[in-house]
Amino acid sequence: MNHLIAIVVIALFAQGVFTSMGQGMILEPVKNFLARFITGKWAHPFYDCPRCMVSVWGIPALLVTMFAPWWACIPIYALCAVGLQELLQLSLIHI
Numbered sequence: 001m002n003h004l005i006a007i008v009v010i011a012l013f014a015q016g017v018f019t020s021m022g023q024g025m026i027l028e029p030v031k032n033f034l035a036r037f038i039t040g041k042w043a044h045p046f047y048d049c050p051r052c053m054v055s056v057w058g059i060p061a062l063l064v065t066m067f068a069p070w071w072a073c074i075p076i077y078a079l080c081a082v083g084l085q086e087l088l089q090l091s092l093i094h095i
């Protein structure tokens with residue numbers, strides 16, 4: 001896998017997970033579950049800060065895309081698409 005593509009996958013996946021954990025989104029129950037056990041500064045890499053979430057969410061996603069069969073990557077690609085959509089929407093708002 002090209003290094004630039006790997007970086008993009010990691011960043012988009014973390015942004016997609018963060019967006020999908022928002023209020024009313026499909027992964028909000030996951031965030032609520034994590035919030036019961038992980039608080040304070042440890043909340044940042046798990047559910048509270050998309051930049052911090054790269055280490056917890058992005059690296060495992062990268063490993064899956066590198067070594068798992070193609071069908072196991074579908075959820076990762078879907079969340080990467082959510083991350084890309086969110087970034088495009090935010091950049092269009094600021095134009």
